[in-house]
Amino acid sequence: MKIDYRGITLSNGLRVLVHTDPNTALVAFNLLYKVGAKDEDPQKTGFAHLFEHLMFSGSKHVKDYDEALDEVGGTSNAFTNNDFTDFYISLPKEVVETAFFVESDRMQNLTLSQKKLDVQKGVVIEEFKERCLNQPYGDTDMLLRPLSYRTHPYAWSTIGKEIAHIEAVTLQDVKNFYNTFYMPDNAILSVSGPVEPEEMFALAEKWFGNIARGGRTQRPLPAEPVQREARRQTVERKVPSNAFYRTYHMGPRMSHDFYVFDLLSDLLSNGDSSRFYTRLVKDRKLFSSLNAYVSGDMEPGLFLISGIMEDGVDFGTAEQAVEEELARLGEETVSEKELQKVKNKLETSLLFSNMKGLDKAMNLGYFEMMKSADVLSHEVEAYGAVTVDDIRRAARETFVPANSNTLYYKAIK
């Protein structure tokens, strides 16, 4: 898988990447800001995401952001996570300049008002309820993060720790945040579509070139100390079945270990022939669903396991069964065939996740933020390089009690 691109950096620090794809009529325009929930004040969480909503409030020359894009047949959206905030647009090639215009205007001239802030607080609070508080098992991320992290800001969810934090946001907070983080030298623009790099570079210079650099001072994030003993928590919720959750600390997204753990999680739960599914769901009937996955965070992240338990199975039995499977990965070497299987599956999904212009533009920006957009073209090889010994070593070193966090999610009537 090769995603060619060319990149330049404007004098104000804005990074610009362009991938030429002649097989589409649409241009994907992606603007990533290097600010996420991890940059928030622990007393004002959920802020980065709330701010993402406010970015759609209109700006000096674009009174109505959505309308400006609708008028030319553009579609747009955005998302926030713990590491970054991403804004993306898809629009026909003939009108590509509109994307440069609306994004440059809201990078420097965003309109902020108390009324808009109040409405978006309401919208975000409803989103908080719809996704987390009013959904069965919807609060598990909010529980697992503080259990797993004691110091690092990954300790809270992107949506925030509590509704009160969102309610308390002031217009001054919002302005400060905007002036600190929404700056050209804190952003990466990536474009994919039937366009020439030179043409896009010229437009980037025209629309973004005169915006002053922000000069954000990099605040070192507090590192999470190595965990020395197992942590446990039990909660009671009105849900139909007990659920079991477990996390382990692992490496950052750009480490070799990430690929090892990603494959480990696939051995456990990707597909109907995976270990968790065949043994613990089908044969032993301990869980109705059981999954393993990696958080993929920029800084050292988590290996997570989550399972909905069958009626009549106690937590001890469920936990022991999961631990036995994890131990086997550290004790017995997996066969080359089984490892090749998960590598092949990953290759398919990597190709799938880089099919569309928006995927490619987004992924280029994401890898550029972490290290370099070149990495994207070497993902298949990076997974390919993982050996059966890597798997065994990683499992043995990581799946140990002192590095574990366990959540019993107890169903009550």
Next chain:
Amino acid sequence: MKFDYGKLSPRIEKLDNGIPVYLFPDSTLDLVRLEFIFDAGSYFQQKPLQAGACCTLTGAGTERYSADRLSEEMDFYGAYMERYSDRDQACVTFYGLSRYFSDILPFCEEAVKHSVFPQSELDTYLRKQHSKFLVNLQKVAHVARRAFYPAVFGKTHPYGVVLEEEDFGRLTRDDLQAFYRRFYNSENCRIVLAGSYKKEHLQMLNRLFGAEDWKGEKAVLQATAPVREAPAGMASPLHVTQQGSLQEALMTGMRIMPVSDPDFAPFKVVDYILGGYFGSRLMRNIREDKGYTYGISSFVLPLRFSPVWMISSEVKGGCADKVLKEIEKEIRKLRKKEVDMHELELVRHAYMGEFMQDLDGIFDIAERMKFFLSAGVDADFYRKQEEVLFSMTPAQIKAYAERFLNVENFTTVIVGGERENV
């Protein structure tokens, strides 16, 4: 902004036994997508769960392979097998790397033609689904759907039946085998192939699926008359209590004309303005002005025998009545006042932009076949939709809104915490 509708018209080949194969080649990919579509949705089932279980358990145990063995083989080649069924159709879709396409095809044949539905696999399925069922009952949006469909179609209508907990104890292996024999056969099958494949793959497809060894009967496509059971009108919504819920789910709508009806395209224009895109009137009012919800939209569920149109949202607890009033206000506005040209232009371009974005890539395009086959339309359907959207005048739109959007005909459901004065 021009969309090339030709892209939506596949080349059609026929296997020796007459199964049509709709081809969407794209040699720039290293991937292939092979889909088998059967008229075998829940509309055709004799008892709840039968159609869904049959589809999901396709390939979970075949004449030659156990479920584990077959998935092991498919997984080894990096292939994904997706089973999806809705009210009208059942689809078994394979995705994989083009270089292994010949290797996975024989397993596709086993799954599609020779499934045997072992009891143990059925038991696992029922356990998993039962667990999901109980979780879903705690979701207000899901509970709203459970109340809405029987109210619109009638409790015994195939589109109105809802799953009950007892149904999990009633489904047998025999039910699955009978359903599979009846509906998963060559007469009732259509194939869609997209991505990068070679001529030899088509020959192989014909060898594996083009013979007379899986003959059967076409599904009988006959509409069932609906009986509306709930009180009509937005003024008298049906209330369902979900204790302790922080939000209220609301759903309001009605049955509409068939997709192939000439009135469908103008209806969609009215729907689009009201709640069909991010900048719609409902979104602007209820989310962007009032902050009552994270999202509200109107849309059509294109059921084969009777499409349904509805507005759906999860709103702040205690606000559902206010939101209903606002919806009514927006509908009244559409019926009384002509849309201005600025908004109409906006809607036209927004529609085209979204449409092009949705169909950017060969797999997205191939996926539309399912809808075409069920609704009995082709690429012309979208061509006409564009034509109507760009030629309709504000006066015509107002007239259509008056004709179609009668809130007295809507069925309305609200699910939420206990109410004080109901």
